[in-house]
Amino acid sequence: MFVKRTAFVGDFMIMKPIQPAVSFENDSVLRVENLHKKFCRTLRHSMYYGVADSVRSVLGVPYGTDRLRNNEFWALEDINFELRRGEALGIIGANGSGKSTLLRLITGIFPPDKGRIAFAGRIGALIAVGAGFHPHMTGRENIYLNGTILGMKRREIDAKLDEIIAFADIGDFLEAPISTYSSGMRVRLGFAIAVHCEPDILLVDEVLSVGDLAFRNKSMRKMREFRAKANALIFISHNLDQIRVLCDRVIIMDHGRLLFDGDSNEGLIRYENLCKDMRVAAINRDAGNRELFRQRHSDGGRVAFVDLGLLNRQGERVFEVGAFEELRVFLDFIINEESEEIFFALAVLNEAKNIDCLWSKSNDRNRHRFRNISPGRYRAVVTYKEHHLGPGVYFINYHIMNGATGESYDHGFTNVSFSVKSHGHFERGIVLSQDSWELERIPPGGGAAGGS
Amino acid sequence: MHTGITVYEAHQRRRTGMLAAVCIMAADAVRCRELIWQLFRRDFFMQYKKSFLGLGWIVLSPLLGFASWVFMNAAGVLNPGTMDFPYPAFVIISTTLWGFFSNCVVAASRTLKAGQGFIDQVHYPHHTMLVKELLQAYANFLISFVFVSVLLLCFGVNLHALYWAAPVLVVPMLVFAAAIGLTASIITVVAMDIEKALGYLLGFLMFLTPVVYTAEDRTGIVKAILALNPMTYLHGCARDLIVFGRTAGADVFLGLTLSAFLLLLLSMKWFYVAEEKVIEKMF
Numbered sequence: 001m002f003v004k005r006t007a008f009v010g011d012f013m014i015m016k017p018i019q020p021a022v023s024f025e026n027d028s029v030l031r032v033e034n035l036h037k038k039f040c041r042t043l044r045h046s047m048y049y050g051v052a053d054s055v056r057s058v059l060g061v062p063y064g065t066d067r068l069r070n071n072e073f074w075a076l077e078d079i080n081f082e083l084r085r086g087e088a089l090g091i092i093g094a095n096g097s098g099k100s101t102l103l104r105l106i107t108g109i110f111p112p113d114k115g116r117i118a119f120a121g122r123i124g125a126l127i128a129v130g131a132g133f134h135p136h137m138t139g140r141e142n143i144y145l146n147g148t149i150l151g152m153k154r155r156e157i158d159a160k161l162d163e164i165i166a167f168a169d170i171g172d173f174l175e176a177p178i179s180t181y182s183s184g185m186r187v188r189l190g191f192a193i194a195v196h197c198e199p200d201i202l203l204v205d206e207v208l209s210v211g212d213l214a215f216r217n218k219s220m221r222k223m224r225e226f227r228a229k230a231n232a233l234i235f236i237s238h239n240l241d242q243i244r245v246l247c248d249r250v251i252i253m254d255h256g257r258l259l260f261d262g263d264s265n266e267g268l269i270r271y272e273n274l275c276k277d278m279r280v281a282a283i284n285r286d287a288g289n290r291e292l293f294r295q296r297h298s299d300g301g302r303v304a305f306v307d308l309g310l311l312n313r314q315g316e317r318v319f320e321v322g323a324f325e326e327l328r329v330f331l332d333f334i335i336n337e338e339s340e341e342i343f344f345a346l347a348v349l350n351e352a353k354n355i356d357c358l359w360s361k362s363n364d365r366n367r368h369r370f371r372n373i374s375p376g377r378y379r380a381v382v383t384y385k386e387h388h389l390g391p392g393v394y395f396i397n398y399h400i401m402n403g404a405t406g407e408s409y410d411h412g413f414t415n416v417s418f419s420v421k422s423h424g425h426f427e428r429g430i431v432l433s434q435d436s437w438e439l440e441r442i443p444p445g446g447g448a449a450g451g452s
Numbered sequence: 453m454h455t456g457i458t459v460y461e462a463h464q465r466r467r468t469g470m471l472a473a474v475c476i477m478a479a480d481a482v483r484c485r486e487l488i489w490q491l492f493r494r495d496f497f498m499q500y501k502k503s504f505l506g507l508g509w510i511v512l513s514p515l516l517g518f519a520s521w522v523f524m525n526a527a528g529v530l531n532p533g534t535m536d537f538p539y540p541a542f543v544i545i546s547t548t549l550w551g552f553f554s555n556c557v558v559a560a561s562r563t564l565k566a567g568q569g570f571i572d573q574v575h576y577p578h579h580t581m582l583v584k585e586l587l588q589a590y591a592n593f594l595i596s597f598v599f600v601s602v603l604l605l606c607f608g609v610n611l612h613a614l615y616w617a618a619p620v621l622v623v624p625m626l627v628f629a630a631a632i633g634l635t636a637s638i639i640t641v642v643a644m645d646i647e648k649a650l651g652y653l654l655g656f657l658m659f660l661t662p663v664v665y666t667a668e669d670r671t672g673i674v675k676a677i678l679a680l681n682p683m684t685y686l687h688g689c690a691r692d693l694i695v696f697g698r699t700a701g702a703d704v705f706l707g708l709t710l711s712a713f714l715l716l717l718l719s720m721k722w723f724y725v726a727e728e729k730v731i732e733k734m735f
Contacts, residue, residue: 051639053729054642057463057725058722058725058726060466108460116461118457118460120456123458127574131570145493148487151574151576154486
């Protein structure tokens with residue numbers, strides 16, 4: 001079936017060529033199907049492809065944009081998702097994962113190289129605030145300029161002018177050139193204009209962190225109001241707390257691919273774990289090029305360190321452990337001379353390596369005394385039945401000492417790392433603990449009483 | 453089920469025919485008139501905001517050019533040919549017209565760059581910036597024209613009635629400049645050389661066009677080049693009509709005007725289709 005139709009982008013109506021009909025069932029307002037976008041790594045190739053492609057496209061010579069040419073890469077690859085009316089979708093991912101590129105494709109700033117984007121209604125993007133502001137124009141003039149750029153009609157701006165001015169809270173500066181504004185005022189004005197465009201689908205890219213605390217809170221309230229009007233929202237942010245509060249659903253992007261699409265709580269935990277995995281992978285990758293020790297003090301060859309790391313219950317080496325699970329750390333070493341007594345100290349440090357999160361000594365309170373150790377290779381294992389380390393990346397230091405004389409055999413500050421993964425909760429901090437909360441009302445002039 | 457569904461697909465614009473593309477672009481320009489006006493206002497009125505002379509620069513630029521040509525003529529360096537019109541008046545009108553053409557080419561070549569600062573943040577029909585850029589060049593021309601007219605009247609120069617039709621007679625030049633500039637605007641995004649080359653080429657083209665001299669007394673290769681150069685007619689005929697109230701090559705002028713319009717339609721189609729291939733290369 002073919003239809004001829006018109007489409008509204010922002011407030012600019014664009015006639016579209018005849019295409020296969022797209023219809024939205026249910027409450028869908030946006031559908032992204034098999035979306036691909038490629039970019040070029042080198043400037044020279046980019047120039048060559050740009051000229052060649054534009055000439056070919058005008059001459060009607062077919063050329064494959066669905067395959068990669070020399071020095072090209074997929075910035076987005078096979079992205080599929082749908083957005084429903086009233087839904088708030090968070091997009092999270094590391095820098096360079098393709099979030100902003102995706103937003104620019106949905107907005108229509110970039111065309112796709114393969115696949116399709118279809119949406120109903122008016123779309124608005126809050127990618128950066130104050131687009132097109134002129135420093136020598138007054139705040140009022142810039143409201144009209146920026147509002148028009150964002151797709152508002154003059155009468156629409158007239159109607160919302162007071163609201164915008166009140167939201168921006170720029171006071172007497174309205175008639176002053178914005179070059180006289182502080183950076184905070186400029187950002188507030190830009191944001192105030194953008195949020196009053198009220199499109200059917202609003203795309204927000206990391207701009208809710210602008211302004212002071214009061215303005216950020218006001219912006220968050222505005223976002224909630226926007227959602228309450230049953231409009232759809234796509235929200236990109238590195239601030240996971242904002243995503244958690246605003247979004248029902250998240251998608252996780254990684255290297256241009258969609259890794260996860262689902263419930264926001266589950267998605268955020270997955271993302272935190274993914275970030276940790278990436279950090280551990282990066283740390284381990286660096287470890288290959290880095291010294292095993294940041295610092296080591298060894299007393300000749302009486303005791304020689306061999307290896308250090310984590311074990312699972314089956315005794316296999318692992319690099320991650322779940323929150324509140326059993327944590328087993330091993331230390332392999334070789335004794336070259338018989339030792340009367342030996343003991344170990346072990347420290348688990350945070351990622352910045354400046355806090356001992358766990359510290360234990362084998363002979364503490366004379367619980368374990370390892371005596372008369374003959375030469376040979378040994379493995380010491382310390383087990384924490386239920387560790388309370390918070391999700392994150394950790395490093396291990398060790399110390400092997402003579403229990404009888406107090407001599408230090410080997411003391412190593414290592415780059416050996418592991419990660420703690422979250423189990424179904426959104427957790428922060430170094431230490432985890434089971435918690436419960438109560439709320440009590442304090443009557444005026446009295447102590448706490450009743451209610452929870 | 454919704455109405456008003458927008459679809460973005462690969463090669464969407466390639467399937468659009470030339471007339472459809474031109475209609476879409478024209479319709480967008482009408483619908484986006486508020487955007488065009490706001491940006492025109494921003495760039496036109498603010499361009500000289502931080503300058504003591506302000507808009508005076510629009511009249512000062514041709515005046516300085518005019519002074520140098522008059523000086524060269526007085527010094528005998530220049531051979532402008534024979535004419536029954538005061539040379540200073542001839543040269544000021546002629547250079548003002550050439551300046552308009554030159555400004556229009558540069559303005560049209562800035563069609564994509566005009567949105568720099570928000571082109572990567574907001575979706576808008578980029579081709580509408582052609583109208584805004586040309587409006588700006590045309591407004592600058594009108595200011596120069598008014599100033600030149602006052603100057604000529606003050607010096608008692610006898611102006612032909614057709615002189616006052618200059619704002620209409622320059623339209624073919626504007627159309628030709630828009631076609632060249634619009635084509636260049638795509639290439640300048642991927643290869644900045646074109647932007648630089650355009651400046652030099654316009655300077656060179658001015659000497660290949662009878663701007664500060666007349667074409668009548670030329671012979672040999674110069675005559676052949678002048679005959680092949682479309683600007684000889686688009687600029688020369690317009691100027692002759694404005695200055696003398698008559699022109700020798702009216703038929704060629706009309707033919708070239710029609711060709712300029714066709715060229716503009718082709719360049720509009722080129723821009724419409726090729727733009728989506730280069731837009732991401734702007735960032």
